[in-house]
Every structure is written in structure tokens, then in C-alpha cells.
Amino acid sequence: MAVDECLLYRYGAAGDTVLRIYGWSRPCITIGYFQGVREEVNLERCEHSRVDVVRRITGGGAVFHDMEVTYSLVAGRFPLDIMASYRSICDMVVLGLGRMGLDASFSPLNDVTINGKKVCGNAQTRKGGALLQHGTILLDVDVKKMFSLLNVPTAKIRDKAIADVKERVAGIGRTFEQTAEALKGGAQDAFGCELDAMSLSREDIAECRRIMAARYSQESWTHRR
Amino acid sequence: MGLSATENSFLKKMPKSALLARRYTEEHEWVDAIDDGIIVGITEFAQDQLGDVVSVELPEVGVSYRHNDAMAIIDSVKTSTDVYSPVDGRVTHVNENLLSQPELINKSPYQDGWIVKMVPENRAQLDSMLTQDQYDELVGSAEK
Numbered sequence: 001m002a003v004d005e006c007l008l009y010r011y012g013a014a015g016d017t018v019l020r021i022y023g024w025s026r027p028c029i030t031i032g033y034f035q036g037v038r039e040e041v042n043l044e045r046c047e048h049s050r051v052d053v054v055r056r057i058t059g060g061g062a063v064f065h066d067m068e069v070t071y072s073l074v075a076g077r078f079p080l081d082i083m084a085s086y087r088s089i090c091d092m093v094v095l096g097l098g099r100m101g102l103d104a105s106f107s108p109l110n111d112v113t114i115n116g117k118k119v120c121g122n123a124q125t126r127k128g129g130a131l132l133q134h135g136t137i138l139l140d141v142d143v144k145k146m147f148s149l150l151n152v153p154t155a156k157i158r159d160k161a162i163a164d165v166k167e168r169v170a171g172i173g174r175t176f177e178q179t180a181e182a183l184k185g186g187a188q189d190a191f192g193c194e195l196d197a198m199s200l201s202r203e204d205i206a207e208c209r210r211i212m213a214a215r216y217s218q219e220s221w222t223h224r225r
Numbered sequence: 226m227g228l229s230a231t232e233n234s235f236l237k238k239m240p241k242s243a244l245l246a247r248r249y250t251e252e253h254e255w256v257d258a259i260d261d262g263i264i265v266g267i268t269e270f271a272q273d274q275l276g277d278v279v280s281v282e283l284p285e286v287g288v289s290y291r292h293n294d295a296m297a298i299i300d301s302v303k304t305s306t307d308v309y310s311p312v313d314g315r316v317t318h319v320n321e322n323l324l325s326q327p328e329l330i331n332k333s334p335y336q337d338g339w340i341v342k343m344v345p346e347n348r349a350q351l352d353s354m355l356t357q358d359q360y361d362e363l364v365g366s367a368e369k
């Protein structure tokens with residue numbers, strides 16, 4: 001999260017576009033900026049299962065990150081029209097999945113679907129004149145585990161929610177490496193550009209550490225609502 | 226939002242051009258002069274772009290911001306976005322109704338959906354904001 005925020009302010013706000021593709025060293029839940037952590041997450045069960053919980057700066061809902069490819073895209077220039085910006089960035093995913101032979105399509109507002117099932121969700125924020133979009137491409141889904149960690153009001157609703165999500169959400173059944181490579185290709189196809197590999201500079205890393213210390217490693221940040 | 230300029234030292238110092246008509250920023254915010262400073266909100270175009278507003282985070286009264294500092298956050302069903310301070314100035318009031326009724330920004334962006342009231346420090350910043358015609362042009366080019 002700190003790296004994404006650093007990229008937003010140090011690169012996006014300067015007019016650059018950066019795509020970051022990453023995974024998680026262990027499963028994690030992120031909640032949307034405006035969500036209440038206790039309302040959304042079963043914190044005791046997360047602690048028992050060693051699942052970290054962190055608040056994002058992007059909006060949207062709680063996400064259980066496990067078997068997935070996660071990306072963040074920051075851009076200093078982007079369509080003002082929010083729907084157009086989602087379409088443009090989700091095209092990267094659609095074309096990337098297409099490179100793996102998967103027939104995906106953009107499903108407004110901010111999903112990508114295959115055969116009507118959601119395989120990729122997205123959330124955005126606009127700060128400092130720049131855009132940050134977080135997205136996840138599901139490789140596989142363990143709905144039962146997800147609902148054991150997220151709060152659902154009653155057992156009855158939980159069973160229905162699990163059934164609903166199984167019906168509506170699917171993994172793409174590819175490896176992390178295949179998907180990450182395809183996503184890079186999708187970005188080139190969607191934006192008509194070549195990608196330059198970049199590493200964080202010493203200054204970037206210092207800024208990431210500063211952001212992490214000030215925000216994401218603070219319990220008060222994630223528990224502020 | 227009447228102008229009682231004679232009663233207010235801030236307004237006495239204000240150039241008339243900055244007071245007579247609503248001004249706008251390139252970030253799609255509007256600024257009106259009021260008795261003791263300015264009132265700030267987001268435009269009809271901005272609320273339309275955002276779609277249904279679901280939450281608003283407001284600044285604390287008394288805090289000072291520099292021009293273009295992020296001072297509030299609006300979360301909609303589509304995205305979250307910062308609200309930037311249109312001037313160097315201090316927040317004197319926040320619209321607490323937005324905490325329980327964030328939809329006021331959609332329903333009434335220029336009236337009940339106002340976001341903050343501020344006392345500006347730098348009058349020249351108000352004068353350099355977009356006029357109605359300039360803002361209409363900006364929105365017109367954004368919609369093409």
C-alpha cells in the first residue's frame with residue numbers, strides 16, 4: 001500500500017504512468033478507505049489465521065487477497081470521465097487475459113468478467129491531480145475461507161452469500177507468472193506503448209518507509225473507522 | 226449568500242471582480258463570496274461525474290490549508306476523490322449535514338451540498354480563478 005501511495009504522489013502527480021504488478025507474501029484483507037474495519041472484518045479470526053488487515057486509500061469494498069495477481073496503476077493523465085477511465089484500464093486486463101486465450105470483457109462499472117463471472121475487480125482514487133487504480137485478477141477463489149474472515153450478519157446469510165459469490169465470481173486458472181506476463185502485454189496492447197522496467201529509487205524507498213511508518217503500519221490507520 | 230461588504234474587513238479588501246460572481250477551479254470546485262469569507266463546493270459537472278456520493282470526510286474547523294492542498298475526500302459509488310483547497314486559507318465551517326446526508330452533494334451541489342467555508346489569506350488567488358465562461362469552456366472541452 002505504501003509503494004502504491006508513493007507511486008501516486010511521486011510519479012502520477014508528475015504526469016507519469018506506472019503499472020505495478022504484485023502478489024502477497026501471505027493472505028491479506030484490504031478494506032476500502034471509507035469502510036469500518038470491525039463492520040467488515042472478523043479481526044479475531046484474521047489474527048488466528050495470520051491474515052493481515054490494512055486500509056487502502058482507494059474506495060470500494062473489503063477484499064480478501066489470496067490466490068491472485070494484484071496491480072496498481074497510477075496515471076497523471078487520464079480520462080476525466082470515471083467510466084471511461086475504468087474502461088481504459090480494464091481493457092488492459094481484458095487484452096491481457098486474451099493473450100492467455102481467455103475471452104474476457106469489461107463489465108461496468110469496474111469489473112472484468114469471463115462467461116458472466118467476475119474475475120477481476122477494481123477501485124480508484126483521484127489525488128494530487130493523479131489517479132490510482134487498484135485491481136485484482138483472481139487465479140482461484142476460496143469463497144468459504146473468504147467468508148470465514150469477512151463479517152456477514154448471520155449464518156443463514158453467510159450460506160446464501162457463499163452460494164451467490166460462487167455463482168458470480170471465478171478464478172482464471174492460470175499461474176501468477178503467466179498472468180503477470182500477460183498483463184504486461186495487455187498494458188502494451190491497451191495503451192499502445194512499450195513498457196520500461198523500473199525499480200524504486202533510494203528516494204522512493206525512503207518515501208515508502210515514511211508512508212508505511214506514518215500510515216499503514218499504524219493500527220490507528222486501519223482502525224480509524 | 227448576501228454580500229454585506231461594508232460590515233466586513235475581509236470584503237472591504239476584496240477586489241470587486243472576485244466578489245461579484247461565482248468562481249471555479251480547474252478541479253471542478255466552485256467558490257462564492259459570503260459575509261465572512263468564501264464558501265466552497267463541487268460543481269454540477271463534478272457531482273454528475275462522481276455519481277452517487279456515499280461518504281464525505283471533512284476537514285477540521287480551524288485548520289489552515291495552502292492552495293491545492295487536499296482538505297476533504299468524497300467517496301462515490303465510482304471512485305473517491307480529494308477536494309482541494311481553492312486558496313490559502315483557514316476553514317471556519319464545515320457542512321456537517323454531509324456526514325449523515327452525503328447525497329446532498331448530488332441533489333444540491335451549489336446550495337445544501339456546500340462543503341466548507343473558509344477565510345482566504347490571499348485575495349489574488351480568488352481573482353485568478355476561472356470565471357463562469359472559462360469554466361463552461363473547460364467543461365465543454367471535457368465533454369467532447
